[in-house]
Structures are given as C-alpha cells and as structure tokens.
Amino acid sequence: MAVALSRAGLGGIAGPVSVPRYGRDTLSPGIVHFGIGNFHRAHQAAYLDELFEAGLDRDWAILGTGVRAEDAAMGSDLAAQDFLTTVVAQEASSARARVTGAMIGFIDPADRGTILRQLTDGRTRIVSLTVTEGGYYVDPATQAFDAGHPEIAADAADGLADPKTAFGLIATALLRRRAAGLAPFTVMSCDNLPGNGHVAENAVAGLVELVNPADARWIREAVAFPDAMVDRITPATSERERRSLREDFGIDDRRPVFCEDFRQWVLEDRFPAGRPRLEQVGVQFVADVAPFELMKIRILNGGHAAIAYPAGLLDIHFVHEAMQDGQIARFLSALLDEEVVPLVPPVPDTDLAAYKQTIERRFANPKIGDTIRRLCLDGSNRQPKFILPTLRDALRAGRPIDGLALICALWCRYCHGETESGQPIAPNDPGWGRLTEQARLARSEPDAWLRMRDIYGDLADDERFRTAFRQSLQRIWNRGTRAALDHYLQGR
Incomplete structure (x- = not known):
C-alpha cells in the first residue's frame, strides 16, 4: 500500500x-520563489535539497509564492504534504526517486501583504522566478x-500601491527595503529566456519607470539581476505519473515531478547579498552566461520546435x-x-x-513521457525566442x-487547428483565436501569416x-507534412 507523502510518513517510505x-x-x-511548478521543483529546489543534505547553507531554504490561481492550487496541495516533493529522475533503462524538502512554506498569492512582508524581511536575500517565457511582458517582435x-x-496606474504582478511586488519590496535601510535582494530569473537576468531587470525597472524614473535608475544601479542558463526536461504531471509513483515506489504524492536525469545550471556569479554554495552540488558559476544560454536555446529549444x-x-x-x-529524427539532425x-558561437569547454x-x-x-502538445504550447512567445533569432542571423x-x-x-499549419488526419487541435497558445484566424487566411494567402x-x-x-515560407506552406497544404520534410531532406 502506498504511503501518503508527509513529514510524518517519511519513515514509512521504503526501498x-x-x-x-x-x-x-x-x-x-x-x-x-515565484512559480513553484514542476521545473522549479526538479531544478532549483532539487539542487538546494542536495546542498542541505551535504550539511551546507541551511539558511537558504525556499518560501514559495506566485501570482496566479494555479500557484495557489499547487501551494495548497504541497502544504498538505508538508511541502515535500518526490522527484523521479529517469533514463531509458533506470529511474531513481528522491523526496526533496528544500521548500518550507508557501504564501498564498492573494495575501500580497504577507508576500511583501517576506520580501522586505532581511533574511530574504534572493528572489527567484519561474514564471514561463511569456511571463515577462516582452513584446514578441x-x-x-x-x-x-x-x-x-494596472500596477503603474495606482503608483504600485497594490501591486498584483510579480514584478510589481518585487519592485515595491525593493523600494521599501531602501527606505528602511536594508540592502536589496538579488533577483534571479530561472526561466528559459535569452539574457533572462536582463529581461527580469527590464520588467522590474521598466514598471517602476512608469511611476518614478529616479527609482527605476536606482534599481538598475543597485540591484543585481544575474543571468542564468537552466536545463532539465520536465514534463507536466498527469495521473500516469502519479500511478507510476504509487506502483513503482510506494508513494502517494499529489504533485510528483518526473524528469530526465540530465540537468544543468550555469549562473553569472553576481550575488552581492550572498548566495548558497551551489557549486558544491554541480552548478557552474561563470562571468558570462551568454554562450551557454545561446547554445541551449538555439539547439535544445530550437530542436524541440523542429520536431x-x-x-x-x-x-x-x-x-x-x-x-x-x-x-522527423533526420529532419532534426539535418536542421x-x-x-x-x-x-552558435564557441562555448567554453564544450x-x-x-x-x-x-x-x-x-x-x-x-x-520521460514528454508530450508533443507541451512542446507546441505558446508558439507566439517561443518562436520569437527560439527560432526567429537564428533565422535573422542566417539571413x-x-x-x-x-x-x-x-x-x-x-x-x-498547426495553428490552423486540426491535424492531417482531421483531428481537432485544442487551443494551445494564449493568442490561439488570432493565430487560427491568420493560419486559415494563410492557406490561400501565405503572407497573411x-x-x-x-x-x-x-x-x-x-x-x-x-519566398521560402510561402513555398513550404503551400507544399504542406498541397502534398502534406511528410512530403514537405522529404523535400527538405532531399534538397540538401
């Protein structure tokens, strides 16, 4: 019988x-930390758990929070199991499970007063984020x-009196810390974005600039926003994974995380308020993250889009x-x-x-059980980051x-809304309605896309x-996806 995950139940977890x-x-x-989804718990939280297990830096535990309804639901489920998470790392021929405990609490997104109090607490020296590629208010073009x-x-309109975005909360807390004579915390993005530290800085300072440009200048001068490259394939959890955990490992976990064994975290070493010694558990600290992140975004994330x-x-x-x-595998390799x-420019030691x-x-x-639908998600945010920059450089x-x-x-063609067999494709992008409309126009007029x-x-x-886009789209519609892939492979 499976053991319900909790602090009290740890002794009953066997094997x-x-x-x-x-x-x-x-x-x-x-x-x-804002955004306690699967990737955060398979990556940052897992590294910290290993650090604590090594007897180091136990004053760097995580308090989770968020700004979305799904964050609240996740926090409630994790609270019911004392903020423990089972992380199952899998290779083709093996799987290993670990219960991690680096998170020790969660602040409800609706309780913005408590979030701000914690952000202005002197013990808070890092504020980190996994709010997805689309969560940074970046213009796609x-x-x-x-x-x-x-x-x-909306946050700017009331002068940050009642901020509701993560960046509004961060900005308000930084300004309150300055007024109280407290050093600013470091803002650490763990999202999959080129120059994610710079993007986070622009989101915080850009919002403040709408209210008080002088405060925005102080944030840019006084607050550290280190860049990071993060990597671990971590699919969404379904009943399939929960059942596997019960059957294979004897644990009943509401929010388990199944991921690949591979992981990588490359961080710019810019933490004036201090940081945990993550290099002791495999994190690479470097002066310049850009070569690593460009490699990963263009090869891995671009490769995901290709398949x-x-x-x-x-x-x-x-x-x-x-x-x-x-x-499909040949197309990926050739591309x-x-x-x-x-x-991709040279990357140190790679x-x-x-x-x-x-x-x-x-x-x-x-x-891994990663789904194609997950890779297809949010193309309007991902294509401009993972495909179009390479295209511009190639041109x-x-x-x-x-x-x-x-x-x-x-x-x-995908955004047209049905597969080649005629199966409907459920909405898979925040702007799905608009994308579908343009894709349908593009069937007869490719430039509409x-x-x-x-x-x-x-x-x-x-x-x-x-011309290349027009020819490819017409070939897909006239002869099908396989014919379009074959034309590319044969034309090399």
Whole structure:
C-alpha cells in the first residue's frame, strides 16, 4: 500500500527512495520563489535539497509564492504534504526517486501583504522566478519590455500601491527595503529566456519607470539581476505519473515531478547579498552566461520546435515517439547540423557536436513521457525566442534558411487547428483565436501569416524568407507534412 507523502510518513517510505536526512526544522528561509511548478521543483529546489543534505547553507531554504490561481492550487496541495516533493529522475533503462524538502512554506498569492512582508524581511536575500517565457511582458517582435501590457499598466496606474504582478511586488519590496535601510535582494530569473537576468531587470525597472524614473535608475544601479542558463526536461504531471509513483515506489504524492536525469545550471556569479554554495552540488558559476544560454536555446529549444509541429500534425503524442520516426529524427539532425549549430558561437569547454548528440539522446528518452502538445504550447512567445533569432542571423550571413522557414510554416499549419488526419487541435497558445484566424487566411494567402508584425517584425519584409515560407506552406497544404520534410531532406 502506498504511503501518503508527509513529514510524518517519511519513515514509512521504503526501498530505493532517498528521503531528507537533515532536520527540516534546522532550515530557515533565504529565498522567496515565484512559480513553484514542476521545473522549479526538479531544478532549483532539487539542487538546494542536495546542498542541505551535504550539511551546507541551511539558511537558504525556499518560501514559495506566485501570482496566479494555479500557484495557489499547487501551494495548497504541497502544504498538505508538508511541502515535500518526490522527484523521479529517469533514463531509458533506470529511474531513481528522491523526496526533496528544500521548500518550507508557501504564501498564498492573494495575501500580497504577507508576500511583501517576506520580501522586505532581511533574511530574504534572493528572489527567484519561474514564471514561463511569456511571463515577462516582452513584446514578441522587438523583445523589449511591453510597458503597455494591461497588467503592467494596472500596477503603474495606482503608483504600485497594490501591486498584483510579480514584478510589481518585487519592485515595491525593493523600494521599501531602501527606505528602511536594508540592502536589496538579488533577483534571479530561472526561466528559459535569452539574457533572462536582463529581461527580469527590464520588467522590474521598466514598471517602476512608469511611476518614478529616479527609482527605476536606482534599481538598475543597485540591484543585481544575474543571468542564468537552466536545463532539465520536465514534463507536466498527469495521473500516469502519479500511478507510476504509487506502483513503482510506494508513494502517494499529489504533485510528483518526473524528469530526465540530465540537468544543468550555469549562473553569472553576481550575488552581492550572498548566495548558497551551489557549486558544491554541480552548478557552474561563470562571468558570462551568454554562450551557454545561446547554445541551449538555439539547439535544445530550437530542436524541440523542429520536431514538435510536424509530430503534432501527424498525431504523434510523445516526444520519444517523434524521435522514433526516422523522417522527423533526420529532419532534426539535418536542421541542427546545417542551419543552427554553425551559427552558435564557441562555448567554453564544450564540444557543440557532442552537445547536439546529447540533445538527440535526451529527446529520445522513452521514460520521460514528454508530450508533443507541451512542446507546441505558446508558439507566439517561443518562436520569437527560439527560432526567429537564428533565422535573422542566417539571413544576415547568407546561410541556408529553408529548414527554419519550414518550421515557421509547420507552426502556421498547426495553428490552423486540426491535424492531417482531421483531428481537432485544442487551443494551445494564449493568442490561439488570432493565430487560427491568420493560419486559415494563410492557406490561400501565405503572407497573411507573416503580417503578424508583433511576432515577425521586419522579417516579413525579407523576400528570401517570404519566398521560402510561402513555398513550404503551400507544399504542406498541397502534398502534406511528410512530403514537405522529404523535400527538405532531399534538397540538401
């Protein structure tokens, strides 16, 4: 019979499952984290758990919070099991489970007064975030802070008197700490964005600039926003994973996390308020994260997009199943070799060809259960970050772009709203209605898709790209996804 996960139940968890051996009552909070979803608990929280297990830095425990309803639901479920999480790391032929305990509390998103009190507590020295790529109020076309976003405008309208966004809360707390003579905390983004520290800085300071430019200048001068590259494939949890945990490990966990064994975290070493000694558990601290994050975003995340949309159109459910499809796997490999990797600058102590092979192996891991639908999610935010920058660089360098243009065309066809077999595709983007409308127009007029200037910007004016996109989309509609992939592979 499965043991319900809780502090009291840890003694009843048997077999190969690791549990915290440190006393959780020895932990004290040093980090407030916004967004306690699966990736955070498989990554940052797991690293900290290992650090505490090593007997180090137990004054850096996590207090979770958020600003969305789903954060509150997650927090409630975790509170019922004393903020413990089972993390199951899987390779093709193995799986290992560990109960982690780095989180020691959660503040309800509705209780903004308590959030602010904790942010202004001197023990809080890092505020970290996993609020997704779309949570930073970035204009897709310009990649600049969107000061006109309704949620930002609402926080600014009342002078941050009652902030409701994560960045409004962070900004208000920083200004209150300054007024109280407390040093600012470090703001650490753990989201998958190019220059995520700079993006977080623009969100906080950009909001404050709407209220008081002098305060915004102080934030840019006094507050550290280190860049980070984060990596661990972590699918959404379904009943499939909860059942597997009960059957294979004897644990009943409301919010388990299943992930790959691989993980990587590269951090800019800029923490004036102090930091935990995460280098002791495998985190790389460097002066410049940019080469690492560019490599990861363009090869791994760009690679995800390359397999996601053809697989979605062909009714393939899991990522590893897409990699078992020889045509899709060949497309991924050829695209990376010819159009992506050559435009990735050298990365310290890294062989890019070997990194690419590691990515392909990770995608093919059948234990992960990562879904194609998850990879297809939120293309309007992901394409401008993971595909279009490589496309721009390729155009400037006069290099091949046919595969990158084909990904754009496959995304357009996906947004039409049905697979090639006629199965409906449920809405999978915050702007799904608009995307579907443009995709349907583009069936007979491909340029209609590129007229979404907030996504494509001046790429829509490039005749070489327009022609390649138009030809790919027409080929998909006239002959199908497989014919379009085959045309690319044969034309190399």
